[in-house]
Amino acid sequence: MAQRSLKGIAVVGGGPAGLMAALTAARHGAAVVLVDENAEPGGQLRKQIHKFFGSKAHRAGVRGYRIAQELISDCTAAGVELLGQSVVFSLRECTLDLLQKDDAFNLKADAIILATGASENALAFPGCTLPGVMGAGAAQTFVNLHRVLPGRRVLMVGGGNVGLIVAYQLLQAGAEVVGVVEALPYLSGYQVHAAKIKRAGVPIWTSHTVLEARGDQEVQEVTIAAIDDHFHPLPGSERTLAVDTVCLAVGLTPLAELAWQAGCRFCYQGALGGYVPLHSDNMETTLPHVYVAGDIAGVEEASTALEEGAIAGLAAAAAIGCPVPIAEFDAAQERLVSLRKGPFGDIRQLVKSEIVKRWADCRVVE
Numbered sequence: 001m002a003q004r005s006l007k008g009i010a011v012v013g014g015g016p017a018g019l020m021a022a023l024t025a026a027r028h029g030a031a032v033v034l035v036d037e038n039a040e041p042g043g044q045l046r047k048q049i050h051k052f053f054g055s056k057a058h059r060a061g062v063r064g065y066r067i068a069q070e071l072i073s074d075c076t077a078a079g080v081e082l083l084g085q086s087v088v089f090s091l092r093e094c095t096l097d098l099l100q101k102d103d104a105f106n107l108k109a110d111a112i113i114l115a116t117g118a119s120e121n122a123l124a125f126p127g128c129t130l131p132g133v134m135g136a137g138a139a140q141t142f143v144n145l146h147r148v149l150p151g152r153r154v155l156m157v158g159g160g161n162v163g164l165i166v167a168y169q170l171l172q173a174g175a176e177v178v179g180v181v182e183a184l185p186y187l188s189g190y191q192v193h194a195a196k197i198k199r200a201g202v203p204i205w206t207s208h209t210v211l212e213a214r215g216d217q218e219v220q221e222v223t224i225a226a227i228d229d230h231f232h233p234l235p236g237s238e239r240t241l242a243v244d245t246v247c248l249a250v251g252l253t254p255l256a257e258l259a260w261q262a263g264c265r266f267c268y269q270g271a272l273g274g275y276v277p278l279h280s281d282n283m284e285t286t287l288p289h290v291y292v293a294g295d296i297a298g299v300e301e302a303s304t305a306l307e308e309g310a311i312a313g314l315a316a317a318a319a320i321g322c323p324v325p326i327a328e329f330d331a332a333q334e335r336l337v338s339l340r341k342g343p344f345g346d347i348r349q350l351v352k353s354e355i356v357k358r359w360a361d362c363r364v365v366e
Helices: 016-027 043-047 064-077 136-144 163-175 192-201 257-262 302-319 324-340 341-366
Strands: 002-012 031-035 080-085 084-092 096-100 103-114 118-120 133-135 153-157 176-181 204-206 208-214 221-226 239-244 245-248 253-256 266-269 274-277 290-292
Touching: 002 016, 002 302, 016 031, 016 043, 016 064, 016 103, 016 302, 031 103, 043 064, 043 136, 064 080, 084 257, 103 302, 118 136, 133 136, 136 163, 136 245, 153 163, 163 176, 163 192, 163 245, 176 208, 176 239, 192 204, 253 274, 257 290, 266 341, 290 302, 302 324
Parallel strands: 002 031, 002 103, 031 080, 103 290, 133 245, 153 176, 153 245, 176 204
Antiparallel strands: 084 096, 096 103, 118 253, 208 221, 221 239, 266 274
């Protein structure tokens, strides 16, 4: 296998966290290679046609795909080497094993930043394997990247931001969204997104679930029902809807296989999507010079991923000897904390503090 050494930082994953990590490290003097399995980096940003909102510092008013374009352009200008269509299949110490098209080689770097994102969760129910049942992210990819409508009559399962945003984007693309089903008694997504689909006349059923999807070779109808406080269906509440597509927006799981393989310590945090690598405030794992950022470090928002990427980029650059002012760390940490205001954000901030504490305990033991 061919070998290549990099006196610098290798970033795995070209989504918001990876792009920001690469850009930040390069701007502080590090040589950076960004590896992504897609032909073009950008990750989830490439299919986010809605505008971000919040503060100017967090790119409020800018559409996701525009943010991706800006970051890619800035990375190129900063000297980041972009390796597209490259799959990392192994990580040992600070060496990556890659497959680029038909060529396999390994890349040894001084530091590694893992920004591998997350995968969509499935939901098991009779008929869930029928064609027409898909992740909401997959439907969003069809519509916003490939301009293909995945179905004409769609049921969205999940009332978080992903479910609400994709439901509205399906409406924009010409589909009929027959409803949004949420198992919780409330919507966990932002009300600004819920208001859009409510104004379009889309019914939202909280405390409901999917019982069964049926069809000949593909989805043709789905039965939903109300559920009690123990998530048991309530007899007599069943409702059958004619649909050809069921989109599942029922959470994400961190894509952490490379971190597991490398030997990083983990902990389970349900609020962040499952098992996540223990990491410090500066996003370093229990393996020296191996960092994480974005959904692999706990599923949150794209804005949070951008800030974690910046912090990881700063930390990795400092670790390999680049001059990084401490004030930049402090500013990035403050921006990250500000993003976690509110009920769900506060929970994530508490969980992150617990992860950092457990990381520190591991370091003391070792």
